[in-house]
Amino acid sequence: MISFQPTADDIAFVDVAKKFATNTLRPIMREVESAKEVPDAIVKELGELGFLQMEERENMGGLELSMTTQVQIQRALATGDLAIIQGLPGLNDSASFFRVMEDYIKINSIENQLSTIAYISATKESPLPSLTFQQNVLSGVSLPIRGAKIATHFLIAVKNELQQTILLLLPNNVVNGTVVGESRLGLYAANIGSITFEETTINDDHIVAVGDKADTIIQKAEARIQVLQAAKQVGLMEAACHYATEYTATRKAFGQEIAKFQAVSFRIAKMVIEKRVTNHFVLEAAQALDEKQEDALQKAKKTIFQAHKAVKYVTDSAVQLLGGHGFVQDYPVEKWMRDAQAQVMLYENEHRLRLAYGMDLIDISEEVVMG
Amino acid sequence: MISFTLSEQQQQIKDMTHWFAENEIRPIALEADRLGYVPNDWLDKVNKMGIHLNTTSLKSEDDKSGKKSKKEREGNRMGVIATEEIAWGDPAIALSLPGAGLGGPPIQSSGTPEQQERFLTIFKDDKPRWGAYALTEPEAGSDASAVEMSAKRVDGGYVLNGQKIFITNGKRASWVVVFATVDPTLGRAGQRAFVVEKGTPGFECSRLVDKMGLRANETAELLFTDCFVPDENLLGGEELYKQKEKGASGFATAMKTFDSTRPIVASMAIGIARAAYEYTLDMVKREYPKQSRLIHVAADQLAKMDAQISAARLLTWEAAWKADMGIANAQEAAMCKAYAGESALQVCANSLELLGPVGIQDHIVEKLYRDVKVFDIFEGTNEIQHLVIARRQYEPYGIRV
Numbered sequence: 199m200i201s202f203q204p205t206a207d208d209i210a211f212v213d214v215a216k217k218f219a220t221n222t223l224r225p226i227m228r229e230v231e232s233a234k235e236v237p238d239a240i241v242k243e244l245g246e247l248g249f250l251q252m253e254e255r256e257n258m259g260g261l262e263l264s265m266t267t268q269v270q271i272q273r274a275l276a277t278g279d280l281a282i283i284q285g286l287p288g289l290n291d292s293a294s295f296f297r298v299m300e301d302y303i304k305i306n307s308i309e310n311q312l313s314t315i316a317y318i319s320a321t322k323e324s325p326l327p328s329l330t331f332q333q334n335v336l337s338g339v340s341l342p343i344r345g346a347k348i349a350t351h352f353l354i355a356v357k358n359e360l361q362q363t364i365l366l367l368l369p370n371n372v373v374n375g376t377v378v379g380e381s382r383l384g385l386y387a388a389n390i391g392s393i394t395f396e397e398t399t400i401n402d403d404h405i406v407a408v409g410d411k412a413d414t415i416i417q418k419a420e421a422r423i424q425v426l427q428a429a430k431q432v433g434l435m436e437a438a439c440h441y442a443t444e445y446t447a448t449r450k451a452f453g454q455e456i457a458k459f460q461a462v463s464f465r466i467a468k469m470v471i472e473k474r475v476t477n478h479f480v481l482e483a484a485q486a487l488d489e490k491q492e493d494a495l496q497k498a499k500k501t502i503f504q505a506h507k508a509v510k511y512v513t514d515s516a517v518q519l520l521g522g523h524g525f526v527q528d529y530p531v532e533k534w535m536r537d538a539q540a541q542v543m544l545y546e547n548e549h550r551l552r553l554a555y556g557m558d559l560i561d562i563s564e565e566v567v568m569g
Numbered sequence: 570m571i572s573f574t575l576s577e578q579q580q581q582i583k584d585m586t587h588w589f590a591e592n593e594i595r596p597i598a599l600e601a602d603r604l605g606y607v608p609n610d611w612l613d614k615v616n617k618m619g620i621h622l623n624t625t626s627l628k629s630e631d632d633k634s635g636k637k638s639k640k641e642r643e644g645n646r647m648g649v650i651a652t653e654e655i656a657w658g659d660p661a662i663a664l665s666l667p668g669a670g671l672g673g674p675p676i677q678s679s680g681t682p683e684q685q686e687r688f689l690t691i692f693k694d695d696k697p698r699w700g701a702y703a704l705t706e707p708e709a710g711s712d713a714s715a716v717e718m719s720a721k722r723v724d725g726g727y728v729l730n731g732q733k734i735f736i737t738n739g740k741r742a743s744w745v746v747v748f749a750t751v752d753p754t755l756g757r758a759g760q761r762a763f764v765v766e767k768g769t770p771g772f773e774c775s776r777l778v779d780k781m782g783l784r785a786n787e788t789a790e791l792l793f794t795d796c797f798v799p800d801e802n803l804l805g806g807e808e809l810y811k812q813k814e815k816g817a818s819g820f821a822t823a824m825k826t827f828d829s830t831r832p833i834v835a836s837m838a839i840g841i842a843r844a845a846y847e848y849t850l851d852m853v854k855r856e857y858p859k860q861s862r863l864i865h866v867a868a869d870q871l872a873k874m875d876a877q878i879s880a881a882r883l884l885t886w887e888a889a890w891k892a893d894m895g896i897a898n899a900q901e902a903a904m905c906k907a908y909a910g911e912s913a914l915q916v917c918a919n920s921l922e923l924l925g926p927v928g929i930q931d932h933i934v935e936k937l938y939r940d941v942k943v944f945d946i947f948e949g950t951n952e953i954q955h956l957v958i959a960r961r962q963y964e965p966y967g968i969r970v
C-alpha cells in the first residue's frame with residue numbers, strides 16, 4: 199500500500215542523526231574545511247552511534263540496515279556537512295560490495311573496524327586513460343577518488359585483456375603512490391586523490407570476482423551506492439533550502455522581506471520541489487533495492503541523475519538568493535555549492551547516466567551504440 | 570550597416586589583449602588563486618607596460634575639447650572586446666589590474682572637468698594605482714536607494730559615517746567613489762556621491778573577505794567614522810545637485826554607471842565561459858574515444874555551450890554599440906549581464922562535468938567555476954536585471970513592474 203510514513207525506528211534514528219548534524223557537524227564545518235580532515239572525535243562519536251557501519255553485514259560487525267532506513271539517516275547526517283560525511287574512514291562505498299557479496303569471506307581477514315577501503319571503478323567508458331590490467335599486472339593512475347589519502351585497502355573494478363571484469367581487493371602497501379592534488383573546489387575533507395600502480399602484480403588472493411559474477415556484483419553494489427549518495431545530496435539540498443528560506447524571510451530590500459518578491463519565493467518553491475522529488479526517488483529506489491525488485495537498478499540510476507541535477511540547482515540557487523553574501527565565506531551556502539559540484543563530479547556524469555538510462559528504456563545495449 | 574566583423578583596430582586590440590592574457594595572465598592564474606592575491610611585482614610590471622582595467626570608454630582629444638569628432642566613437646565596443654580577452658586569461662587578475670575600475674564611470678559621467686582631471690589622470694606608469702566604487706552596505710545591496718551611510722553638511726565639506734561592504738579593490742584604492750545620504754527621508758534624492766581619498770582621516774579598511782572564487786582579487790569592508798570630505802570631492806559639485814529638475818542625485822549617478830559597466834561585467838563572464846569551453850573542447854578532441862557514446866554527450870553539451878557564448882557576446886556587443894552611439898541602452902545592458910552571468914555558470918559547470926573527476930583538483934576550470942558565480946550577482950543580480958528588462962517591456966502599457 200502506498201505510504202510515505204517512516205517507521206517509528208526510522209524516526210528515532212533520523213532524530214539522533216539530525217541532532218548530531220545540527221549540533222555537532224554544522225558548527226565545525228568551516229574548521230574541518232581548513233584542516234582538510236575529519237577530527238578523530240567526530241569519527242569516534244559517529245562510530246558509537248553506529249553510523250559508520252550501517253551498510254555492513256552483521257557478520258562483519260555492521261548494522262546491516264535496510265536501504266530505506268539508511269537513506270533517511272544519511273540524508274539527515276548530510277544536512278550537517280556533506281564534506282565531513284564524505285571524509286569519514288570505513289568501508290564507505292565498498293561496504294555495498296560486501297553487502298551484496300553474501301558468500302564473500304575474505305573480508306574477515308581485514309580488520310574491518312580499522313579499514314578504510316576506497317573503491318576505484320575503472321570499467322566504465324572514461325575520457326581519460328585510467329587503469330589497465332593485463333596478464334595479472336595492474337598499471338596506470340586512477341581517476342581521483344574519495345578516501346584515497348586514508349585508504350588501507352583498495353577495491354578495484356577493472357577489465358582484463360579479454361574484456362572480462364575483474365574485481366580486486368588490494369592492501370595499500372602494493373600501491374606505488376597516491377597523487378593528492380590540492381582540492382580548491384569542494385569536499386576538502388574527503389581525502390580525494392588518485393592512486394598510481396606501476397606494474398603491480400596481482401595474485402589469486404587479491405581477486406574477489408571475475409567475469410559475469412563480477413559484473414553482477416558491481417551492478418548491484420553501484421546501484422546501492424548511487425542511492426546512498428543521492429540521499430546525501432538530498433541532505434545537502436535540505437540544508438540549502440532551509441538556510442535560503444530563513445535568510446530570504448528576514449532579509450529586506452525595497453522596504454520589504456525579499457521573500458515577498460516572486461522571483462525569490464518562486465525560486466524557493468522550485469528548490470523545494472526539486473529536493474522533494476529527489477527524496478521520493480531515493481526512497482522509491484531504496485525500497486526497490488530492499489525488495490530486490492526487478493527494476494531496482496534502473497530506479498537507482500534515475501535517482502542519481504535527478505539528484506545531480508537537483509543538487510546543482512538548489513545549491514546554486516541558495517547562493518543566488520543570498521546575493522553578494524552568498525559568495526563570501528561568512529555564510530555556508532558558497533561552500534555547499536562547491537561541495538555539491540565536487541560531489542557530482544565524483545559520482546558520474548549526469549548526462550551520461552541519463553543517456554544510459556534512456557538506452558535501457560529503448561532496449562539498446564551499450565555495445566550496439568558503440569558499434 | 571549591420572556588421573559583426575571586427576574592424577582592423579578592434580581586431581588588433583583583441584589580438585593584443587589576448588596575447589597578454591595568454592602569456593602574462595594565465596600562467597600565474599592558479600598561483601594567484603592559491604596565494605589569495607596578485608603578486609606586487611607582477612602588478613608593477615604590467616603597470617609599467619601601461620595595462621589598466623578601464624571601464625570608462627576613452628574620450629578622444631576631440632571629445633575633451635568639446636568639438637564633434639567625425640570618427641565614430643567605439644570606446645565601449647573596444648572595452649568589451651578587450652575585457653573578454655583579459656578575463657579569458659583570469660577574471661580575478663583582470664579585476665585586480667591597476668586602473669580606475671568601477672570607480673571610473675561615475676567620475677567620467679558626473680565629475681566636474683577638474684575632478685576628472687584630478688582623479689582620472691593618476692593612473693600613470695610609475696606606480697600601480699586603483700580606483701574603487703562603494704555603493705553596497707550591509708542593509709543596502711540590490712536596493713541602492715536604501716543607502717544608510719550619512720553625509721552631514723559642515724563648513725567646507727561633509728562628514729561621512731557608515732560602512733560599505735564587498736568593495737572591489739577597496740583597500741588598495743587611491744580613491745573610492747562613495748555613495749551617502751544627506752537625508753534618508755529624501756530617499757534617492759538625498760543621495761550624494763563623494764570621492765574619498767586614501768589616507769583621509771576616519772576612512773579605513775576594516776577587513777578583507779574570503780570568498781568562493783575571485784580569491785586573488787581584493788574585496789574590502791570599509792569603515793567611515795567622522796570622515797571629513799572637502800567640498801571639492803563632492804562628485805559633480807553642488808551645482809549638479811541643484812539641477813533637481815534633471816533628477817540629478819547620487820542615486821542617478823550610481824544607476825547611470827551601470828549602463829556602461831554591465832556590458833563590461835558581461836564580457837568578463839563571456840571570457841570566463843570561453844576559457845572553460847575552449848579548455849574542455851580541446852580535452853574532448855584529444856581524449857574522448859571517438860567511437861564511444863560519450864562523444865555524443867560531449868558534442869551535445871559543447872554545442873549548447875558554444876551557442877550560449879555566442880548569444881551572450883552578441884547581446885553584449887549590442888549594448889556596447891548603443892552606448893557608443895549615445896542611444897539609451899539600460900535594457901540591453903541588463904539583458905547582456907543577465908544572460909552572460911547565468912549562462913557562463915552553466916558553461917563552467919558543464920565543462921567540469923565533461924572533465925569528470927580529474928577536473929576537481931589543480932585545475933583552471935574548477936577555478937573558473939568558483940569565480941564565475943558572482944558575475945550573476947554583482948553589478949545588479951540576475952533578478953534585478955530581469956526587473957529592468959521587464960519594466961521596459963511593460964512601460965507602454967502603463968504598468969510598472
Ligand SMILES: Cc1cc2nc3c(=O)[nH]c(=O)nc-3n(C[C@H](O)[C@H](O)[C@H](O)COP(=O)(O)OP(=O)(O)OC[C@H]3O[C@@H](n4cnc5c(N)ncnc54)[C@H](O)[C@@H]3O)c2cc1C
Nearest residue numbers: 459461518519521522704705710711735737947948950952
Ligand atoms: C566579489 C564581490 C565584489 C563586489 N564589488 C562591489 C563593488 O566594488 N562595489 C559595490 O558597491 N558593491 C560590490 N559588490 C556588491 C554587489 O553589487 C551586491 O552584493 C549585489 O548588488 C547584491 O546585493 P546584496 O548582496 O545586498 O543582495 P540582496 O539585495 O540582499 O539580494 C538578495 C536576493 O534578493 C533578490 N532581490 C532583491 N531585490 C529583489 C527584487 N526587487 N525582486 C526580485 N529579487 C530581488 C536578489 O536578486 C538576490 O537574489 C560586490 C559583491 C561581491 C560578492
